Amino acid sequence: MPGSSEEEERARFEALVAEAAAVSVDGWDFSWLDGRATEQRPSWGYARAMADRLGRAQAALDIQTGGGEVLASAPKLPPVTVATESWPPNIARATALLHPRGAVVVADADEPPLPFGDAAFDLVVSRHPVTTWWAEIARVLKPGGTYFSQQVGPASVFELVEYFLGPRPPEARGARDPQRARADAEAAGLDVVDLRPETLRTEFFDIGAVVYFLRKVIWMVPGFTVEQYRPQLAALHHLIKTEGPFVAHTTRFLIEARKPQQP
Numbered sequence: 001m002p003g004s005s006e007e008e009e010r011a012r013f014e015a016l017v018a019e020a021a022a023v024s025v026d027g028w029d030f031s032w033l034d035g036r037a038t039e040q041r042p043s044w045g046y047a048r049a050m051a052d053r054l055g056r057a058q059a060a061l062d063i064q065t066g067g068g069e070v071l072a073s074a075p076k077l078p079p080v081t082v083a084t085e086s087w088p089p090n091i092a093r094a095t096a097l098l099h100p101r102g103a104v105v106v107a108d109a110d111e112p113p114l115p116f117g118d119a120a121f122d123l124v125v126s127r128h129p130v131t132t133w134w135a136e137i138a139r140v141l142k143p144g145g146t147y148f149s150q151q152v153g154p155a156s157v158f159e160l161v162e163y164f165l166g167p168r169p170p171e172a173r174g175a176r177d178p179q180r181a182r183a184d185a186e187a188a189g190l191d192v193v194d195l196r197p198e199t200l201r202t203e204f205f206d207i208g209a210v211v212y213f214l215r216k217v218i219w220m221v222p223g224f225t226v227e228q229y230r231p232q233l234a235a236l237h238h239l240i241k242t243e244g245p246f247v248a249h250t251t252r253f254l255i256e257a258r259k260p261q262q263p
Helices: 006-021 046-054 086-099 135-141 159-166 178-187 206-217 229-243
Strands: 035-040 058-061 080-085 104-107 121-127 141-152 192-204 246-258
Touching: 006 206, 006 229, 046 086, 046 121, 046 141, 080 086, 086 104, 086 229, 135 141, 135 178, 141 178, 159 206, 159 229, 178 192, 178 246, 192 206, 206 229, 229 246
Parallel strands: 058 080, 058 121, 080 104, 121 141
Antiparallel strands: 035 192, 141 246, 192 246
């Protein structure tokens, strides 16, 4: 029938979008995207390196733990392990995951001050923090303690961001510069012992993956809803169908900083 393929494609678009709009985006587990999107992984293997440091620590803090999945992946946790999180669904998820491991989850607004005393931890970790409060990290670290973090770098996945929002101003593109992180860490009195940036290929194979990603990573397109961006989503669905996966580039950097021993 004439027009039937167009109607079928429209129905497929609606089904993909509806499925991605209905699925839970709680926690920091992206397994729903298996087979629908891929992201190249940084060469340093953050979870493995974090686990190695946790295995040698006595008291550790995981800032902005999300659903606790990354921290829970470590085979051994220190005798004192604390995680902070601000989003209520993630707090519940992280509590269920980490309490059986002996770790405490603290509800925290992700703003200074951290709800801990001075020199409370010999290790502070954080994967993809929204903001890094360097002065607070320095305060809660013991002398000789370490901050170890994988962070989102500048203009990450901006091909997708700018598809929906248009060209971003220079200050948005330049935010999260690893060299600025170095300067801020040093200004807080920490010694940066490792700083490694990488640019990584990301591919979205269907429009459902795009919807899920933007619902989960809420700062990419702030206020994203399917209803508001339906025309752009429909056009992107057609682009993926005719030209193949939508390709973007993720930026990440690893930073490790130490608090000097007291003289």
